[in-house]
Amino acid sequence: MDKIDPRTRTELEAAAFRALRHHLMEARPDVQNIDLMNLAGFCRNCLSRWYQEAAQERGIEMSKEAARTAFYGMSYEAWKADHQAPASAEKQHEFTRAFARNVEGKPDKD
DSSP states (O other): OTTOOHHHHHHHHHHHHHHHHHIIIIIOTTSOHHHHHHHHSOOHHHHHHHHHHHHHHTTOOOOHHHHHHHHHSSOHHHHHHHHOOOOOHHHHHHHHHHHHHHTSOOOOOO
16 A cells, blocks of 8 residues: 555545545435434535635635535535435534534534
């Protein structure tokens, strides 16, 4: 593994990202973002934000909505209408905690 050149490593990482995106968007669109965030600490929106941040680091201006459209393959509103189910109050509470911990970097209060 140490003998992989930087370009090949980048290509492998990009292939892994495309596989993850395919899995989340096409193979398992039924998996809810709130469940991903609550269990894994990231969701599709995080991936689109990381995509946006990577673009901006390279001098490419990209809005949040443009990044989401690039990742989701449609507007986020269309994705939500097609795939997002209502979340229980318990899931919403856990999401608030997970978001604070994983996105905002704040420790748990509970």
